[in-house]
Amino acid sequence: MYHYTAIVTCLAVALHFFFALQVARARALYGVKLPAITGNPDFERVYRIQMNTLEWAPIFLPSLWLFAIYIGDAAAAAVGAVWVIGRIVYFLGYREAVPKRTPGFAIQALACTVLWVGALGGAVWRLVH
Amino acid sequence: MYHYTAIVTCLAVALHFFFALQVARARALYGVKLPAITGNPDFERVYRIQMNTLEWAPIFLPSLWLFAIYIGDAAAAAVGAVWVIGRIVYFLGYREAVPKRTPGFAIQALACTVLWVGALGGAVWRLVH
Amino acid sequence: MYHYTAIVTCLAVALHFFFALQVARARALYGVKLPAITGNPDFERVYRIQMNTLEWAPIFLPSLWLFAIYIGDAAAAAVGAVWVIGRIVYFLGYREAVPKRTPGFAIQALACTVLWVGALGGAVWRLVH
Structure with missing residues (x-):
């Protein structure tokens, strides 16, 4: 079984939940009433x-688990943990200003690229061997 | 195999599809033409x-399946069915007024919390035993 | 293992990534600065x-994998490839005009329906046999 990948998945799930809470908090703080999603930068x-992290969920989660299956549990969890850290850096930067989102975005995009290349490479390798 | 969890997953998938249909229907009903997403409360x-349910998909689905693997198929399906019911209550309330979204939201959040705690607890338990 | 389904999943992941790139490119092209998501049709x-494809991710991915498990790897990958093609047709049409989104949308919706019916049918069949 993939216990390390399962734990990192639970951390990523917790992050999605935390970002949802931050949006609710920001609504109260800046007076943006539901159902509006605009009006205050x-x-x-x-x-x-939250939305960008959500947009990357169907990139990150399938790549993470296929990487775990084809390459290995510990390696998948390690790269997955980098993704979680990248998203935290992204959050800390972006909530201050738009240009500060870049470092965290780059870290998580790099982690996803590693996972995707390993997943696709592993699947193709197994198919032809 | 996880037949009960698979069936509840198919019900959750059907719910996402149903909410997408409701958005299309609401566009026609209230005259909000694509690609706009604002203009009529x-x-x-x-x-x-639809969006809130989507935002919770990467919280619900991974937690549901890790719970099924670590705790059990029938238990996962039962809590997953509560999530589906919570989302239906959420839909029935929220389409009428913003404050009426709360009970359904609470039910589905509670179901997700149970699934997440079971998934993480199960993974950590297996790792250390 | 489900090598063909894994490869098609990686292609679907690449498509999500490609659509995210197109949004970034469209921001630069049409001068819609972050964090805005409106202002230019x-x-x-x-x-x-991008958003519609994201909205369908929790419909497509669970249906694809349950179909692979209950019906078969090659069949799931074939229908999943139709979904990817449908989404490319959708992209090529929709970026030109709203009415041109329809054919690609119909193709991907049909593929999802086949996957969902096979997944639910397979799970129920196995449960009662």
Whole structure:
């Protein structure tokens, strides 16, 4: 079984939940009432943190688990942990200003690229061997 | 195999599809033409029902399946069915008014919490035993 | 193992990544600065391509993998490839005009329906046999 990958998946799930809480908090803080999603740039940046992370969920999660299956549990969990850290860096930067989102975004994109290349490479390798 | 969890997953998938249909229906009903996503609060609430459910998909689905693997198929399916019911209650309330979204939201959040705690607890337990 | 389904999943992941790139490109092209997501209909259509594909991710991915498990790897990969093609047709049409999104949308919706029916049918069949 893939216990390390399962634990990192639970951490990524917790991060999605935490970002959802931050959006609710930002609504109260900046007075953006439901169902609106625009009207205050400080709110909109926090909302973009959540949405961008959500947009990458179907990139990260399938790549993580296929990497775990084809390459290995510990390696998948290690790269997956880098993704979680990258998303935390992204959150800390982006909530302050738009240009500060870049380092965290780059870290998580790199982690996803490693996972995707390993997943696809592993699947193709197994198919032809 | 995890037949019960698979069936509840198919029900959750059907719910995502149903909410997408409701957004299309609300576009026609309230005259919000693509690609706009704002302009009418009745439309925006239906759109928020779909988006909020989508935002919780990478929380619900991984937690559900890790719970099924670590705790059990029938238990995962039972809690997963509570999530589906919570989302239906959420839909019925939220489409009428913003404050009426709360009970359904609470039910589905509680179900996700149970799934997440079981998934993480199960993975950590297996790792150390 | 499900090598063909894994490869098609990696292609679907690449498509999500490609659509995210197109949104970034459309931001630069049409001058829609972060964190805004509205303001120019050409940008908004590209953003809707990404968002609609994202909205269908929790419909497509679980159905694809349950279909692979219950029906078969090669069949799941074949229908999953149709989904990817449908999404490319959707992208090529929708970025030009709203009405041109329909054929690609129909192809991917049909592929998802086949996957969902096979997944649910397979799970129920195994449960009662």
